[in-house]
Amino acid sequence: MRVGIIGGGSIGLLFGAYLGQSHEVTVFTRREEQAQKIRDMGISLFFQEAEEKVIETDAAIGESGISDQDILIIAVKQYDLSHLMSMLRSIPKEIPLCFIQNGMGHLEFLNTLPQEEILVAAVEHGAKRLDDRTVSHNGAGQTNVSVYKGNYDMEERFPKSSDPRFPVCFHDDYRTTLINKLMANALINPLTVIFQVKNGRLVDNPYYYELLKLMFEEIYSIFPLGNKEELFNSIVGICKNTKQNTSSMLKDIQEGRKTEIDAILGYILKIAEKKGAKLKAVQMAYVMVKGIEQERR
Amino acid sequence: MRVGIIGGGSIGLLFGAYLGQSHEVTVFTRREEQAQKIRDMGISLFFQEAEEKVIETDAAIGESGISDQDILIIAVKQYDLSHLMSMLRSIPKEIPLCFIQNGMGHLEFLNTLPQEEILVAAVEHGAKRLDDRTVSHNGAGQTNVSVYKGNYDMEERFPKSSDPRFPVCFHDDYRTTLINKLMANALINPLTVIFQVKNGRLVDNPYYYELLKLMFEEIYSIFPLGNKEELFNSIVGICKNTKQNTSSMLKDIQEGRKTEIDAILGYILKIAEKKGAKLKAVQMAYVMVKGIEQERR
Numbered sequence: 229m230r231v232g233i234i235g236g237g238s239i240g241l242l243f244g245a246y247l248g249q250s251h252e253v254t255v256f257t258r259r260e261e262q263a264q265k266i267r268d269m270g271i272s273l274f275f276q277e278a279e280e281k282v283i284e285t286d287a288a289i290g291e292s293g294i295s296d297q298d299i300l301i302i303a304v305k306q307y308d309l310s311h312l313m314s315m316l317r318s319i320p321k322e323i324p325l326c327f328i329q330n331g332m333g334h335l336e337f338l339n340t341l342p343q344e345e346i347l348v349a350a351v352e353h354g355a356k357r358l359d360d361r362t363v364s365h366n367g368a369g370q371t372n373v374s375v376y377k378g379n380y381d382m383e384e385r386f387p388k389s390s391d392p393r394f395p396v397c398f399h400d401d402y403r404t405t406l407i408n409k410l411m412a413n414a415l416i417n418p419l420t421v422i423f424q425v426k427n428g429r430l431v432d433n434p435y436y437y438e439l440l441k442l443m444f445e446e447i448y449s450i451f452p453l454g455n456k457e458e459l460f461n462s463i464v465g466i467c468k469n470t471k472q473n474t475s476s477m478l479k480d481i482q483e484g485r486k487t488e489i490d491a492i493l494g495y496i497l498k499i500a501e502k503k504g505a506k507l508k509a510v511q512m513a514y515v516m517v518k519g520i521e522q523e524r525r
Numbered sequence: 526m527r528v529g530i531i532g533g534g535s536i537g538l539l540f541g542a543y544l545g546q547s548h549e550v551t552v553f554t555r556r557e558e559q560a561q562k563i564r565d566m567g568i569s570l571f572f573q574e575a576e577e578k579v580i581e582t583d584a585a586i587g588e589s590g591i592s593d594q595d596i597l598i599i600a601v602k603q604y605d606l607s608h609l610m611s612m613l614r615s616i617p618k619e620i621p622l623c624f625i626q627n628g629m630g631h632l633e634f635l636n637t638l639p640q641e642e643i644l645v646a647a648v649e650h651g652a653k654r655l656d657d658r659t660v661s662h663n664g665a666g667q668t669n670v671s672v673y674k675g676n677y678d679m680e681e682r683f684p685k686s687s688d689p690r691f692p693v694c695f696h697d698d699y700r701t702t703l704i705n706k707l708m709a710n711a712l713i714n715p716l717t718v719i720f721q722v723k724n725g726r727l728v729d730n731p732y733y734y735e736l737l738k739l740m741f742e743e744i745y746s747i748f749p750l751g752n753k754e755e756l757f758n759s760i761v762g763i764c765k766n767t768k769q770n771t772s773s774m775l776k777d778i779q780e781g782r783k784t785e786i787d788a789i790l791g792y793i794l795k796i797a798e799k800k801g802a803k804l805k806a807v808q809m810a811y812v813m814v815k816g817i818e819q820e821r822r
Binding site for chain 2: 425429433434509511
């Protein structure tokens with residue numbers, strides 16, 4: 229199967245490395261320099277800090293060859309999607325697209341696309357790009373995929389990895405898939421940024437735990453999907469399972485990158501406002517992360 | 526005038542140094558080692574990091590000589606007051622006491638004391654204790670004194686310094702005096718702790734400024750004393766005037782000491798609860814500082 233991955237960041241390289249073992253993968257990057265390196269040397273995959281293997285994949289920049297793929301996985305940050313929109317609109321409408329952005333703010337974008345089959349996915353893996361062609365797979369997790377639009381038969385057609393460390397799970401309701409991910413991101417990411425701590429401290433420090441709960445209550449009041457207690461416990465579980473991990477948003481701050489705070493808490497605040505609800509704790513956390521982001525510039 | 530100062534921390538030494546230039550000062554410390562150093566070598570006063578002068582004062586531990594003073598200035602942290610209560614109760618009721626704690630939680634303590642004249646003061650100075658007998662006077666400010674109980678004639682009787690850098694101002698309404706101080710402490714201290722920044726960043730970073738405003742609105746709703754806009758501007762003014770200063774609470778955190786968060790935000794939350802009001806932003810900030818305090822232990 230010919231799999232095109234748009235974006236050569238940590239998640240793009242991770243998908244490239246795992247899917248490249250049993251599919252014809254092409255990674256579409258922004259810089260020719262990165263594409264050249266991937267073409268010449270393949271993607272180098274580390275698993276928990278020890279080098280695992282090198283996977284040969286193709287790479288390209290721009291749009292050349294993008295229409296030859298059987299599926300396109302779009303692995304750029306949500307705030308970079310807007311730059312891709314006109315290119316995505318020009319892709320033949322028969323090619324399924326799979327979006328793996330955090331948050332839900334991009335859903336309105338997706339409605340403007342001509343493609344007949346659109347998937348959304350939520351990635352639980354912890355990954356860190358070490359250089360242009362090297363990715364470290366730190367936190368094991370899974371990829372949750374749902375159909376957003378069309379009649380795509382996921383179980384049959386979605387490209388899978390032969391490696392058990394890269395499981396893909398299929399879900400019927402895309403909202404639950406995205407909201408579960410949104411919830412975890414909305415709680416763990418901002419709090420780890422505000423306190424500059426690894427994920428585990430949010431459940432080990434009783435006051436941080438109290439804040440986790442406070443924000444959860446507010447967000448659940450807006451997205452009351454699934455069993456409340458189960459959902460909260462699953463977030464506590466993520467903190468415990470990834471206790472040594474630096475959250476993606478804290479990594480963004482540490483490395484001077486823009487965070488996805490607008491796609492995550494900004495989105496939640498927008499929905500809350502539409503519903504006429506005031507989420508004061510979420511608002512505080514949002515403004516705090518914006519302030520910290522500002523300090524690092 | 527014989528002035529007894531209870532407490533050999535930064536504020537106790539600062540009062541000792543300035544009042545000791547024109548009064549017979551005795552500093553009452555907890556440790557004999559510190560008392561010995563002050564007796565032997567006097568208090569060494571730095572002004573904005575350059576040594577200014579050495580002021581000879583007496584010093585003692587425990588209660589010996591405490592009843593010979595014309596006034597006692599109690600310069601311990603609010604959370605240490607409880608250890609002093611039985612000793613304070615045994616002091617002759619004719620000796621006026623002046624309390625210079627942050628917050629307002631100690632007012633209920635004061636009602637249980639037998640002394641006929643009790644004063645409260647709010648100190649705007651920035652001071653840092655460099656060692657047992659050395660204090661650095663960093664941020665210039667003033668001391669605001671009010672009568673809490675009795676008929677003490679402040680203008681006439683309160684000990685003054687001959688040094689213009691240590692002005693004392695008298696106010697009729699002790700609540701306004703303390704609340705102005707409480708307000709500044711409640712806003713500047715927690716936010717500088719959460720973001721680990723100097724005071725000036727709270728007005729220079731637009732998001733931090735937004736949080737300052739958000740918390741101000743909540744606190745003012747509980748203590749609507751004085752003109753709202755003037756009060757907020759005075760707090761912004763403090764941030765600007767002390768922009769290079771590390772707030773006392775951030776210093777406490779950096780040096781692993783307990784903070785006065787309970788005396789400040791804890792007190793405000795208690796009053797709000799009594800009034801049936803929910804201060805979500807204040808509560809968030811309170812829990813955050815408690816969490817940060819917990820991390821540093």
